Amino acid sequence: xxxVVAALVVVAVTVAVLAGTSAARTRAQSAADLVVxxxxxxxxxxxxxxxxxxxxxxxxxxxELASCAGEGDGVYAVSVRVGAPAGRTASASAxxxxxxxxx
Numbered sequence: 001x002x003x004v005v006a007a008l009v010v011v012a013v014t015v016a017v018l019a020g021t022s023a024a025r026t027r028a029q030s031a032a033d034l035v036v037x038x039x040x041x042x043x044x045x046x047x048x049x050x051x052x053x054x055x056x057x058x059x060x061x062x063x064e065l066a067s068c069a070g071e072g073d074g075v076y077a078v079s080v081r082v083g084a085p086a087g088r089t090a091s092a093s094a095x096x097x098x099x100x101x102x103x
Contacts (some may be wrong), residue, residue, distance in 0.1 A: 006030075017086055018046075020084060021085060024083065028063065031060070031061040033094050034061055035078045035080055035094070038054050039078060040075070040098070041052055058078075058080050063080040065078065066079040066080070071097070073100070074097045077095040078095075079092065080093075
């Protein structure tokens with residue numbers, strides 16, 4: 001009986017960690033999308049330094065800006081990280097710019 005309870009606890013903990021990791025990945029992608037839009041908007045309207053705006057947006061969304069780069073024509077690419085369960089991190093990247101810069 002004790003072995004069955006222990007096995008159920010292990011399964012429950014594993015499922016909780018996997019669900020938390022999946023949620024962290026979703027948060028990371030949402031943050032990356034918002035961060036790259038902040039950078040592209042700042043570049044388009046010259047309201048702030050694009051990567052500074054990206055860093056502030058990342059911080060306000062509970063993420064860490066890992067990279068921010070202008071690719072020319074107002075296009076920006078960013079990468080962010082967020083904390084995940086069990087001391088892990090989830091990362092995501094995004095790219096945005098004006099429609100005139102479409103490939």
